[in-house]
Amino acid sequence: MEFKLEDIEETFNGEIINKISNNEYLIKIQDKEHHLQILNINSRGMEFLLDNHFHSVNYIENQTAEMKIVVDGVPLTVNMHTKLDEIVYRNTGGADTGSTQINLRSQIPGKVVSIEVKVGDKVKNGDVVCVLESMKMQVSVKSHKDGEVKNLKIKEGDSVNKNDILAEIE
Amino acid sequence: MEFKLEDIEETFNGEIINKISNNEYLIKIQDKEHHLQILNINSRGMEFLLDNHFHSVNYIENQTAEMKIVVDGVPLTVNMHTKLDEIVYRNTGGADTGSTQINLRSQIPGKVVSIEVKVGDKVKNGDVVCVLESMKMQVSVKSHKDGEVKNLKIKEGDSVNKNDILAEIE
Amino acid sequence: MISKVLIANRGEIALRVIKTCKALGIKTVAVYSDEDRNSLHVKNATESYHIGEAAPAKSYLNQEKILDVILSSGADAVHPGYGFLSENSEFAGLCEKNKVTFIGPSAASMDLCGDKQQCKAAMLKAKVPTVPGSPDLVKDADEAEKIANEIGYPVMLKSVYGGGGRGIRIVNTDQELQGAYETVTGESIAAVGKSAILVEKFLAQTRHIEYQLARDKHGNTVHIFERECSIQRRNQKLIEQTPSPIVDQETRDRIGKLVVNAAEAVDYTNLGTVEFLRADNGEFYFLEINARLQVEHPITEFVSGLDLVKLQLDIANGEPIPFKQSDLKMNGYAIECRINAEDTFLDFAPSTGPIPNVTIPSGPGVRCDTYLYPGCTVSAFYDSLMAKLVTWGQTFEESRLRMLNALNDFYIQGVETSIPLYKTILETEEYKNGELSTNFLKRFDIIERLKEDIKKQRKDKHLAAIAAAVMHSTFFQSRVQSSTTKNPRWKSRMDR
């Protein structure tokens, strides 16, 4: 599973790779293994030793894609499903060969953070057309085909809904 | 209602006589009125001001006749229904005139603490025949009629069950 | 002899007073508002009386109601704490009239301390320097200019009706003065319809240094050293310490003598505090006398070994102060951090609500005066001070490190607190070096540095956060699966 943290650009890969004993786990974060020992757990939080360092975590709010937690008194937001870029790209028909669809539509609601192309630019399949902010993450919307930008339906700061047309690419 | 406390001989009469406001009561204990202000209450305990003195009470165990409580950290046992003597007396037919019943029976289970009469003694209706201990209280068993003690079925230290014959009085 | 003290206050100071009274076998009477029904002072006092609604005017400031309780409880003395009625000479007078000992100065002395102009005049007479300026209102710009030239630029033109920065101008030259005078006059008239202007020397970078004062009814006066309280926000003290890093023994004694003079000048009795501004050039200027026990009294207790509430009671009983100035020796270093319920990033706006959990720090050289307990509530009706965290050390560095440690151990769930701010401040080189001034926060960009610290903390916690997310999402998935989960033990552990 992939995770992204507020303030940090990196995306983190994390998974449980082994249950050593009842309260002891081996987990992998970004190819490094870590030993996790649970001391105390319930639905509101967890106390654990991570590589023998104590941490106390409270879960404040939890949606499928976003989790607000307090780690050792420090509030943080963790985003899950950071493959949104990919999901969005695929759903627009990207990576398929020979799309004939002109309209590039947004697959998610969000706010336009930046526009990477101008009308008249030539783009290739997979080039970033614009960046949306959604669920506190920045998601690149990529062109679903090779072509020329005929029209831009958005400007920076706009809010877009799911399925809104962002650009026409022919 | 009547109450009796461990270590203290006296019997206390206590009742709520007025509800002043939502959390404020006037109660009467032994003919003296006291002001009771509830600060906090739940099924496990109560914090209150009694005549402006703070007390914290936890209810540890509660049976109908006996209540174990901790008052300001001091464990105590309160007995209720201290009119047991009366109840027992009435149930044996006492205070009725002209009982023809020979057997004096115990209306409660208990342990014989003392026997106040000998075989051959003359007793009057209401005279104490023996004392039982029950629910941590001492209960006097009184004669249900005038007569002579013909037979004693118990000795000190015996345990008796409800309805056991204690003495024959003719 | 005082045998029963009514404490006309709430929160940590009520608890503080109760502690000393209890130890001395003196009975205490607490008063409480609707909001404070479940407060610790109600539980810890010998007797407690409800006095009204949450709003201070309807309870803790309600003199008649409090007097009723004094009389019906048979209290023979009143401790006012700080705030509320503590510096209300009318209330002190009411106590005097009812033959109840008010633990503090006489109403007359309190009146004199409270009247800035009169008090300043008394100080000048007693040769206690005050901030140079016009002795009274100036009648026009010309007079203002004359005084400005006497005391030297820069000066402040202040409308006595101003406040919050309005009706105040700093003037650097004769050329600027005329215009500034008109502006201040205009602002004041626009705001309140009238104007009355004072001229005062402008002191650019000042320290707030105050002295603990004690004077008994026999006229014996001592000072119990200084406290430096320069770290403030919006004129409210945040961090106090004693000794001050810039007060040496010669200065301590010299200003201490002025403090004694000041106390005598207003015929002060009991404990009080003489506040000074210390200018960059080393001069001390009298500011005011606080006629009460100060929030920050514990740091003085730490370095003097005295129980100041006991000393208040002894003096109120008419006893002479049981020591001489020369008996007092300063022992070590103490710091106090005022743990406020406030959001540093919302301009210190109050943050209130229930506190489900709290861990109070302790340890060698650590003292925490607080009304907090798990399950209590921080009320919006009263001030934001939840706790006073105080540490002592043989050296300043020891007291500072113990404070940092205690701040780290202090966990308050439910409200924003000033704890992160203090951690940032205590780690700065400027604080360590004693470069203090009342504009410390602004001068050293503390809020920005706090933001950086928080960002850094977030980064430091990223691994733990990811690990927590990994575990939680595993759990979450198992929850949305069917109830015949593969790992029932794990599930039940998570659910319990």
Added chain:
Amino acid sequence: MISKVLIANRGEIALRVIKTCKALGIKTVAVYSDEDRNSLHVKNATESYHIGEAAPAKSYLNQEKILDVILSSGADAVHPGYGFLSENSEFAGLCEKNKVTFIGPSAASMDLCGDKQQCKAAMLKAKVPTVPGSPDLVKDADEAEKIANEIGYPVMLKSVYGGGGRGIRIVNTDQELQGAYETVTGESIAAVGKSAILVEKFLAQTRHIEYQLARDKHGNTVHIFERECSIQRRNQKLIEQTPSPIVDQETRDRIGKLVVNAAEAVDYTNLGTVEFLRADNGEFYFLEINARLQVEHPITEFVSGLDLVKLQLDIANGEPIPFKQSDLKMNGYAIECRINAEDTFLDFAPSTGPIPNVTIPSGPGVRCDTYLYPGCTVSAFYDSLMAKLVTWGQTFEESRLRMLNALNDFYIQGVETSIPLYKTILETEEYKNGELSTNFLKRFDIIERLKEDIKKQRKDKHLAAIAAAVMHSTFFQSRVQSSTTKNPRWKSRMDR
């Protein structure tokens, strides 16, 4: 320089050591058994390692396992606390061999302190008086009689194989001696098949007075005053105080010099304690050297202003003690009460279990070192010390009153504690007058007096109890009534 300390201990002392290390920026490594998974020392250390099952032999006494953690965590020093491995010279040697600093004396010095006969010989050589008696085993009754006459009656005949009162006789005259010798020999042979008898002066009413000792690796030695620990039960200290009420400055200095001699005689390094018996005639007799930090060290910290754990670390780092004997001045009075989980009326039997709630006392001059928190558990596997409540005052009376107050404020739900016992003791005239001796409890019928106090408390609470019963029975009746009760608000308040 020590940079990471493994603490080979648990409970309050582990937390105590962590506090100083944290303040000094030294990393800490905690170890914990299955039973201590949720203990505070695990949460507060920089790193924490599980070392085994609850039984001490499988965890806190498991030298190999602890060494493993030392090596894998990279700790460069070990603090042993008290108890467990703290006076185990084998473990100290193991640390030395692995080039890990053991914070305490050398294994060789520890060995010497631990061997009673050898240590006594060293003391005699250093002219530190020990309890008069035969220097070694006596060969027969005649030799015993000869020694008894030298040291003066009454004497004790002690079989070295005895214990628990068996194999011991007090003898008052020559006439009694022969018979007593045979009895002791017989008892010992009956019990263990052999006999070996020592003669020692019998001291009827003794005080336990000990000195805090510090010696650095450069041979600088100081004592940090005495502690009187006479109030005991079954040879375990309950209440300690400093200064001792019968030690004046002349005595303090005189015995203090003996302490320095004792430390030099065994080439002691780091902090230790020299214990003395003080006889009714004023003589001090060396008892033993405790080669570790003592439970009761906080009272010495209070009157000296020192952080003794810091001093331990400094000495372990090879630094010279940063002060001279003459720099040390005793400041005020301190008392410690050991808050044990035990039932005073069941011969101090341990009382264990979960602690749903606890309120820890605080205030001026109050310090509480404890591992308790709401929701913790008092384990049956370890000793009964839950907390050390320590108070300081400018006078003995102030420290005593603060202690009583703090004991009253200390609320521990779930187990029996020694708090009521201490309240009774601290209120006795005998305690106030300093009439202390190791048989204090028996001598002054303390347990009986405690029973009386509890009875009195019960009587004092009777009105509150009746009131509570009245309210509760009303509530109880309303519960058994139909659900359409007359006073739904009342009901919901009760049920929430």
